[in-house]
Amino acid sequence: MALTIFNTLTRRLEPFIPGGVPKEKIEDYPPVTIYSCGPTVYSYAHIGNFRTFVFNDFLRRYLKFRGFTVNHAMNITDVDDKTIAGALKDAITLREYTDKYTNIFFEDLKTLNIEPVEHYPRATESIDAMIDIIAHLDKKGLIYEKDGSIYFSIAKFHRYGRLSNVINMDIKAGARYDADEYTKEDIRDFALWKAPKDNEPYWDTPFGKGRPGWHIECSAMVRTIFGTTIDIHTGGVDLIFPHHENEIAQSEAAYDEPFVRYWVHVEHLLVEGSKMSKSLGNFYTLRDLLLKGYSPRAIRYLLLTAHYRKQLNFTFDGLNQAAQALLRIDNLVARLNDIKQDASPNQKVIDQCNAFLTSFTETVDDDLNIAGGIGIFFDFIHDINTMIDSNSISKTDAEYVISVLKKVDTVFGFIFFPEAVNLNKEEIEALIEERNKARKEKNFAKADAIRDELLQKGIILQDTKEGTRWILKS
Numbered sequence: 312m313a314l315t316i317f318n319t320l321t322r323r324l325e326p327f328i329p330g331g332v333p334k335e336k337i338e339d340y341p342p343v344t345i346y347s348c349g350p351t352v353y354s355y356a357h358i359g360n361f362r363t364f365v366f367n368d369f370l371r372r373y374l375k376f377r378g379f380t381v382n383h384a385m386n387i388t389d390v391d392d393k394t395i396a397g398a399l400k401d402a403i404t405l406r407e408y409t410d411k412y413t414n415i416f417f418e419d420l421k422t423l424n425i426e427p428v429e430h431y432p433r434a435t436e437s438i439d440a441m442i443d444i445i446a447h448l449d450k451k452g453l454i455y456e457k458d459g460s461i462y463f464s465i466a467k468f469h470r471y472g473r474l475s476n477v478i479n480m481d482i483k484a485g486a487r488y489d490a491d492e493y494t495k496e497d498i499r500d501f502a503l504w505k506a507p508k509d510n511e512p513y514w515d516t517p518f519g520k521g522r523p524g525w526h527i528e529c530s531a532m533v534r535t536i537f538g539t540t541i542d543i544h545t546g547g548v549d550l551i552f553p554h555h556e557n558e559i560a561q562s563e564a565a566y567d568e569p570f571v572r573y574w575v576h577v578e579h580l581l582v583e584g585s586k587m588s589k590s591l592g593n594f595y596t597l598r599d600l601l602l603k604g605y606s607p608r609a610i611r612y613l614l615l616t617a618h619y620r621k622q623l624n625f626t627f628d629g630l631n632q633a634a635q636a637l638l639r640i641d642n643l644v645a646r647l648n649d650i651k652q653d654a655s656p657n658q659k660v661i662d663q664c665n666a667f668l669t670s671f672t673e674t675v676d677d678d679l680n681i682a683g684g685i686g687i688f689f690d691f692i693h694d695i696n697t698m699i700d701s702n703s704i705s706k707t708d709a710e711y712v713i714s715v716l717k718k719v720d721t722v723f724g725f726i727f728f729p730e731a732v733n734l735n736k737e738e739i740e741a742l743i744e745e746r747n748k749a750r751k752e753k754n755f756a757k758a759d760a761i762r763d764e765l766l767q768k769g770i771i772l773q774d775t776k777e778g779t780r781w782i783l784k785s
């Protein structure tokens with residue numbers, strides 16, 4: 312069986328073929344090229360955002376687990392209406408403002424054990440590539456200028472609307488939208504390049520002074536990093552229209568080749584059954600949950616365990632259940648580590664492990680069904696516990712099971728393997744002291760290295776107004 316993924320563009324489950332040409336063996340495929348829409352760095356990301364980011368992480372981890380190599384980019388939107396407004400309000404430069412929230416975002420990714428991807432392009436560093444797209448569109452007569460801004464004329468791009476299925480709706484050709492986001496009922500020409508308003512940062516371009524619209528940055532970065540059609544583009548379902556629709560229009564009209572092979576969209580997250588909103592009081596950043604005492608592992612587990620095409624109802628009850636589930640896994644790891652009796656390998660244990668890996672893979676291969684995969688994982692835990700109960704697992708077998716857990720944790724990222732070296736409180740605090748000193752000296756590389764060292768040992772640092780706190784990851 313092979314990996315299949317639901318493609319939003321075709322609305323079908325499709326076999327996954329990186330590069331578009333089937334190969335005999337997985338290792339013969341070229342690296343899987345993935346582009347994920349990243350955060351707009353104007354504030355703290357909320358747990359709804361992190362559902363998508365945890366999914367992106369699972370996707371790349373699973374592809375690697377299956378033997379593919381990946382080449383993955385996620386953009387940092389560091390110029391838009393909100394970042395500009397935030398910098399003006401705080402009376403600092405746009406770069407200072409967005410650097411602050413970019414660093415916070417990267418810290419949050421580490422906390423959730425999200426692997427770094429290969430590329431993190433920033434919008435403000437991709438201006439030339441945006442101008443290139445606009446120049447190509449200009450040559451083809453697909454753009455027009457109005458009040459100093461440049462718009463894409465969607466009526467001239469006949470495939471417009473295929474992704475979001477707005478084709479049969481009333482396209483208001485010639486009507487324009489300056490805001491980056493608008494509703495599905497309102498299909499209008501979108502701004503590629505925006506005339507500068509007072510006090511706004513701007514760039515000098517052949518199309519006049521101004522700054523980019525939101526949609527064009529992703530098209531520009533895909534082109535700069537990958538050069539041609541990519542395999543997978545991910546994002547939340549709320550990005551299908553207009554953002555991804557507009558990305559397709561710009562890129563395909565400019566370069567006359569398909570933009571993306573597989574469009575993969577992650578459903579919404581609800582909190583206690585309702586849409587998350589500040590006015591309902593159910594709006595949570597990752598840090599809000601950590602301060603309430605929930606562990607990053609439990610949060611990662613809960614965000615990961617629902618199928619990506621289903622809405623996820625995030626509840627505190629669910630977080631507690633996630634913590635319970637992790638406890639069951641921790642208990643198994645502890646029991647396996649406690650086994651001392653030596654004996655030759657028990658074939659039954661090896662068979663059980665291999666059967667688990669096979670059925671886990673078959674299940675997750677079916678449209679990335681991680682929910683099903685985790686169900687099978689808990690059956691496996693049950694079976695191994697039963698074997699430990701009946702003394703049929705030796706030290707050698709236990710080591711084999713641990714190696715299988717480590718293998719499957721390259722996908723999960725939430726199993727805790729206690730390190731042989733345990734740090735005591737004084738050692739942790741000495742390292743925090745050293746990190747604070749490094750930060751004062753602006754030696755951020757050293758500060759980050761210390762943070763990573765502690766994280767590896769299961770300790771998470773939180774920088775608060777009152778100073779640095781630490782909590783155990785498990």
Ligand SMILES: [Zn+2]
Nearest residue numbers: 348349529554
């Ligand atoms: Zn995007």
